[in-house]
Amino acid sequence: MSERPDELKRLAEIAADMKLPADLRRKAIEQVGAISTHQALLALLDIAANENLINKDRDLALKLAREVIKKTSPQ
Numbered sequence: 833m834s835e836r837p838d839e840l841k842r843l844a845e846i847a848a849d850m851k852l853p854a855d856l857r858r859k860a861i862e863q864v865g866a867i868s869t870h871q872a873l874l875a876l877l878d879i880a881a882n883e884n885l886i887n888k889d890r891d892l893a894l895k896l897a898r899e900v901i902k903k904t905s906p907q
Contacts, residue, residue: 844875865896873900
C-alpha cells in the first residue's frame, strides 16, 4: 500500500512533463484514473488544474476524475 502514493507521484510527474511525448503523458493520466482511489482523484484534479498542460491532457484528467467520483460514490 505504501507504494501506491509513490506510483501516483511518478505518474503525475510524467503526466505534467511537457518534454515527454503527448501519448506517454496521456497514458500516465489514464493509469492514474485506473487506480480509482481518493489520492488518484486528487492527482487527476492537480493535473487538470495544471495550466502548463495542453487542454486535451487537462480535459482527459478531468474526465477521468469524474469517472473516479462515479466509481467511488454510493449508488
